[in-house]
Amino acid sequence: MFRVLCLFAAFKAGILLDSGMLFPQESSSREVKELNGLWAFRADRSPTRNQGFQRAWYKSRLAETGPVIDIPVPSSYNDVTQDPNLRDFIGWVWYEREVVVPARWISDGKTRVVLRVESAHYYSIVWVNGVKVTEHEGGHLPFEADIDGLLREDPTTTTCRITIAVNNTLDLHTLPPGSIQYMKDRTMYPEGFFVQNTNFDFFNYAGIHRSVLLYTTPKAYVDDITVVTDFLDSTGLVRYNVSIQGATLVTLKVTLIDKDGHCVVSSNDTSGVLKVVDVKLWWPYLMHENPGYLYSLEVRLNAADGTSTYEDVYSLPVGIRTVKVTKNQFLINNKPFYFHGVNKHEDSDIRGKGFDWPLVVKDFNLMKWLGANSFRTSHYPYAEEILQMCDRHGIVVIDESPGVGIKDIRSFENASLTHHLEVMDELVRRDKNHPSVVMWSVANEPAAEMPPAGFYFQLPMWMSSV
Incomplete structure (x- = not known):
């Protein structure tokens, strides 16, 4: 239904x-390093599912805490092994990967380094070199943390250890909600046996479901962009607002570029309205011979803080359309x-x-x-x-x-x-x-x-x- x-x-x-969540991209001022592949993995099978925290598994290599297996990221962990207990596992699982960080990211004090998890189900806690950097409730949406300061604490090494603990337990106040039911019939179930109850008709897959990555920006950077589009006759209207972090005195150039790479209109303001003559609208599939037409809104930032200068470039795809x-x-x-x-x-x-x-x-x-x-x-x-x-x-x-x-x-x-x-x-x-x-x-x-x-x-x- x-x-x-x-x-x-x-x-x-x-x-x-409060802050932006722009999709990471490479540009003349930004780099992206994907951390996808095989990660060390261990499920906390203790009765309370809390042994990993009690023994601080995040403080050392995960393999030193007990047996680990290879798990691919991104994926759900449920179906990649032949272990039926892991398929239906409820509780904390632990991921770990050691990563080589480009030396220039650490040596350049003008560079911001961000660790981003695109999706992990359901509750996540993240450590870098044994130091907690962030936690997040909810699957399906990204979360991130600045880690450049932590990386520069020891400039002699370019290797960092990323540990992510993920818990798929659903309760009455999670989204989606669920409940844990302890089975008390000792003729059928061992002491402490429980099941996860839900009110939806699909499997509650768990794990790190999308990419984990590192990306960089300058210390002064484009944090967020908001666009709202309209049109009047053949003139398109792109109302935009650019949010900047890391600097207060900046110069900005905002340029709308068509599919052929031509500049259509530009502005030097952090917010305003761009007027597009002979606009090409974004149309749905089968409603127009040229569906899905996208412009590119290029934001170019220049800033200075007295001792350093910064340049950041970010390009946002923009489709001009209205919804009523x-x-x-x-x-x-x-x-x-x-x-x-x-x-x-x-x-x-x-x-x-x-x-x-x-x-x-x-x-x-x-x-x-x-x-x-x-x-x-x-x-x-x-x-x-x-x-x-x-x-x-x-x-x-x-x-x-x-x-x-x-x-x-x-x-x-x-x-x-x-x-x-x-x-x-x-x-x-x-x-x-x-x-x-x-x-x-x-x-x-x-x-x-x-x-x-x-x-x-x-x-x-x-x-x-x-």
Whole structure:
């Protein structure tokens, strides 16, 4: 049943959250180092699942704490071994990889080094060289930490040890919610045996599901970009806002570039409206002979702090389109749009929810073969690379939060609402600029008939800005 609570994606100008979550990219000022591949892995099989913290596994090489196995990242750990206990494991698992950091990143004090995890399910804690650098609640969305200061504590070494502990336990206040049930029948179950109960109809895959990477920016850098697009007759309007970190006195050049590499319009302000003559609109697949047209918004920053100068360059794909809803129609660029599509999952054999480019490309070929123009990210946010594909191919997206299986009245309590709002903030922060995203799905088939649901789904705070 397709019964969701949705909001269409039309933003007021100037919506900026505390910090940006721009997709890492290489440019003349930025580098990216992917850490995908085989990681050392160990599940904490102690009765309390807490031995790793009690014995501080993060303080030494994971192999020194006990037996480890190879696990690929990205992937779910559930299906890559022949161990049935690992397939259904609930609790803390530990990942580790030693990484060689380019020496110039450490020696250059003007460089910021960021460790980013694109997705780990569900609760994650990250250490670098035994020092905790960040933690994050919730799967499916990225989180990151600046680690350059930590790396420079010992400039004689370029090797760092990254440890990530991940816990897939779901309770009444996680998103999605769940519950742990201890089995008390000693004729059937051993002491302390428990199972994870959920109210959704798909497997609760776990692990590091998307890329782990290091990337760099200058110390003064472009932190976030927000674009809101419109058009009037043949003139496109790109309302933009650029957020800068690390400097207060900067010079900026913002340039909109077409697909042929030509400058269309430029500005020297951190915010404003770019007017595009003879605009090429972003159209969905099968609605136009040239669907998915994208401009590139290049932001070039120059800054100085008295002793050093900085330059940062970031390019954001921009599709110029409008989204409107009338009493009986959904309009894209003022034309009726009909959702002919599917509800997808990221699941696949062996990989679980692990990101895999061949599978992504195959899915897009299948959708086009079906004549589909859209899909819903049931029932959680998908990898941003998938949304980038949608932008390029003109596939329309209903972008869904992990709010599936909200059936217990206790899952409408304040703790759940606070976390749900945080997840929606993270989702909007990541996906707000994708022209393919036309709607946010707040929840899938919640128990909306329960008395607390009315207040819960008013979604105060961030909703007032949409």
